[in-house]
Amino acid sequence: MKKKLLLIIFFSLFIVCIKAQTSDFSVLNKYKYLVIKPQNAHIEFSSSANSLIEKKLKERGFTNIVDQSALFSSNYNQCEIVTCEFNLLNQCEGSSEISVELNFFDCNYIIVKSSKEKGNFSFFTEKNCIKLLTKHLQVFDSYTYTYLAPKEKVVEQVPTEKVIENNKSLAVQETNEEQPKAQYRGSGDPLKGLNVSKSKNMVIGKYYALIIGIDKYKGIFPPLKNAVSDAKAIETMLAKYKFDVFHPLYNEQATREKIISEFEWLVANVKEQDNVFIYYSGHGEYKQELDKGFWVPVDAETASTSKYVSNNDIQTFLSSIKSKHTLLVSDACFSGDIFRGNTISVPFEESEKYYKEVHGLVSRQAMTSGGIEPVMDGGKDGHSIFAYYFLKTLKENESKYFDASQLYNKIKIPVINNSEQTPKLAPVKGAGDAGGQFIFIKK
Numbered sequence: 001m002k003k004k005l006l007l008i009i010f011f012s013l014f015i016v017c018i019k020a021q022t023s024d025f026s027v028l029n030k031y032k033y034l035v036i037k038p039q040n041a042h043i044e045f046s047s048s049a050n051s052l053i054e055k056k057l058k059e060r061g062f063t064n065i066v067d068q069s070a071l072f073s074s075n076y077n078q079c080e081i082v083t084c085e086f087n088l089l090n091q092c093e094g095s096s097e098i099s100v101e102l103n104f105f106d107c108n109y110i111i112v113k114s115s116k117e118k119g120n121f122s123f124f125t126e127k128n129c130i131k132l133l134t135k136h137l138q139v140f141d142s143y144t145y146t147y148l149a150p151k152e153k154v155v156e157q158v159p160t161e162k163v164i165e166n167n168k169s170l171a172v173q174e175t176n177e178e179q180p181k182a183q184y185r186g187s188g189d190p191l192k193g194l195n196v197s198k199s200k201n202m203v204i205g206k207y208y209a210l211i212i213g214i215d216k217y218k219g220i221f222p223p224l225k226n227a228v229s230d231a232k233a234i235e236t237m238l239a240k241y242k243f244d245v246f247h248p249l250y251n252e253q254a255t256r257e258k259i260i261s262e263f264e265w266l267v268a269n270v271k272e273q274d275n276v277f278i279y280y281s282g283h284g285e286y287k288q289e290l291d292k293g294f295w296v297p298v299d300a301e302t303a304s305t306s307k308y309v310s311n312n313d314i315q316t317f318l319s320s321i322k323s324k325h326t327l328l329v330s331d332a333c334f335s336g337d338i339f340r341g342n343t344i345s346v347p348f349e350e351s352e353k354y355y356k357e358v359h360g361l362v363s364r365q366a367m368t369s370g371g372i373e374p375v376m377d378g379g380k381d382g383h384s385i386f387a388y389y390f391l392k393t394l395k396e397n398e399s400k401y402f403d404a405s406q407l408y409n410k411i412k413i414p415v416i417n418n419s420e421q422t423p424k425l426a427p428v429k430g431a432g433d434a435g436g437q438f439i440f441i442k443k
Contacts, residue, residue: 025143027112028104031082032147033064035071039085039103045126049088049133053102056137057084061145071239078107078239088129098129100136107236115139204441205273205324207243210262211235212295214282216251219301227281230331230387234279237394242441243277254282256297256307263317275438276326281387284332295332318364319431325362327404327438328428331369331386358403361436365404367425369415385419386411394440403437 036053038046054065070076071083087101097120104113117136121128213231215224228250235248247262270276283296285308293311300307318326369386383391389411394402408425415423427433 025113025140025145028082029146029148031106032080032149033066033070033076033082034062035066035068035081035083037068037083037085039087045088045129048126048130049086052130052133053084053086053137056140057145060140060143064147071236081107082112086133088133098124098132100129100133102136105236107239203273204242205271205275206245207241207275207277207441208245208266208270208323209235209238209243209247209277210266210279211246211248212254212259212278212280212282213248213250214254214296214298216298217283217296217301220303221283221296221300224282226382226384226387227331230383231279231281233383233387233391234281234329237391238277240443241394242443251298254297255299256309259295259297259309260313263314263321267317267320267322270321270323272322272324274323276321276323277438278326278328279331280329281331281384284330295330315428315431318428324359325436325438326364326431328366329368329390330366331384358435358437359439362432362434363404363436363438364428364431364433365425365438366428367404367408367423369421369423385415385421386423389414397440397442400442402440402442404440405437407440 034057036050036057038050057065066076066081070081071078083105085103085105087099087103089099089101097118100117100119102113102115103111106112115136117132119128119132119135121132211231211234213228215226215228217223231248231250235246238246247265249258249262266276280295282298285294285296286292287294287305290305294305294308295310295314296308314328318328369384390407393407393410404425408423412423415421427435
C-alpha cells in the first residue's frame with residue numbers, strides 16, 4: 001500500500017514538473033513568427049548551431065521560422081515576431097568551460113524567455129559546442145508550440161453597391177502601385193498627415209541605418225557594459241519606423257576597416273532622395289595636442305590614433321554621401337567636437353510650410369550625448385542615460401512623423417537633469433547642411 005502511495009506521489013510530482021517546464025515556454029505561444037539569430041557565437045560554429053536549433057524548434061511546432069530581414073520588414077507585424085538569439089562562448093581564453101545561452105526577445109528587445117547551460121570539455125571545438133547545445137535543447141522536449149491566433153473579427157455584410165465602390169477604389173490603388181512613383185514600403189502615402197502629401201515635389205527615398213556598438217575593448221580601453229545593448233535596442237526600435245536597410249556592426253565586427261568600409265558603401269549606394277541614420281555607441285577619445293575628437297573601434301588598443309576614426313573622417317564621409325537627409329547620433333565621450341562652425345536651421349512650427357521646407361532642404365546633422373566631455377556608460381534599465389531617453393522618446397511617440405529637432409527637444413532636459421552631460425544637436429560643419437530635418441516615419 002505504501003509503495004503504491006509513493007508511486008502515485010512520484011508520478012504526480014513528475015507530471016507537475018513536466019507541466020511546470022512546459023508552462024515556462026507558454027509565453028512563446030503568443031508569437032506567430034520566429035527569427036533565429038546568432039549573437040557572439042563562434043563564427044565557424046554558428047551555421048551548424050543555427051541548423052540544429054531550427055530543426056529542434058520545428059520539431060516542437062515552430063513552422064513559421066523566418067529570415068532576419070523580417071525584423072525590419074513592413075510585411076510583418078513586429079509584435080508577432082519573437083527572436084531567438086543563441087550564444088556559443090568559451091568563457092575565458094584557455095578555459096575548458098563552454099557556455100550555451102538561448103534568449104527569446106520581443107519586438108522591444110526585451111527578454112521574454114532565457115535559458116543557459118554550461119559544460120566542461122577538453123577543447124573548444126565545434127563538436128563539443130554542438131554536443132552541449134544538443135543537451136541544452138532538451139529543455140524543449142516537453143513543450144509543444146501552438147500559436148494562439150487572435151480571434152477573427154466578425155465581418156459585416158456590405159451592400160453590393162459598396163462592394164463595387166470598394167473594388168473601384170482597389171483598382172485605382174493597384175494602378176497607382178504600378179506607377180514608378182510608388183516606391184514606399186508600407187501602406188499609402190508616407191507623408192499623409194504632414195499636410196504636405198499634395199506637394200508634387202515631395203519624394204521619399206529609402207531609409208538606411210548603420211548601427212555600431214562596442215563593449216569588448218582591450219588594451220588601454222576598459223570594456224563597456226551598455227554600448228552594445230544600447231545599439232541593439234536602437235536597431236530594434238527603428239524597425240517600428242520606416243527603415244529599409246540595416247547594417248549593424250557589433251563588437252568584433254566594428255573594426256576601423258569595417259567602419260570605413262560601411263561608410264564607403266553608403267557613399268557608393270545611397271541616392272539623392274534617400275535618408276541615412278548612423279548610430280555609434282562606444283568609446284570616444286579627444287587628443288588635446290591635435291584638438292580633434294575620435295571614435296575608438298574595437299581593434300584600437302593603444303593611444304595611437306592609427307586605429308581611430310576621426311571626426312574629420314566622419315565629416316568627409318557625411319559630405320560625400322548623396323542622401324537628402326543624414327542624421328548621425330553619437331553616444332560617446334568627446335563626440336561634440338564634430339560640430340565647430342556656424343550653422344543654420346529652420347525654426348519648428350506645426351504647419352504645412354515647415355514640413356515641406358525641412359523635407360525639401362538637405363540636412364547633415366549630428367546629435368551627440370555630450371560636448372567635449374566624458375559621458376556615462378551606465379544609466380537606466382541597462383542603457384546609458386542618453387540611450388534610455390532616446391529609446392523612451394521614440395517608443396512613446398504617437399505621431400506618424402517625428403523629426404530630429406522634436407526628438408532632441410524631448411530628451412535634452414531629462415539627460416541634463418539626470419547626468420553631468422549636455423546633449424547637442426546641430427548641423428555638421430562643412431558637410432553640406434542646408435537647414436533641413438531628418439524625419440522619422442512611423443509604420
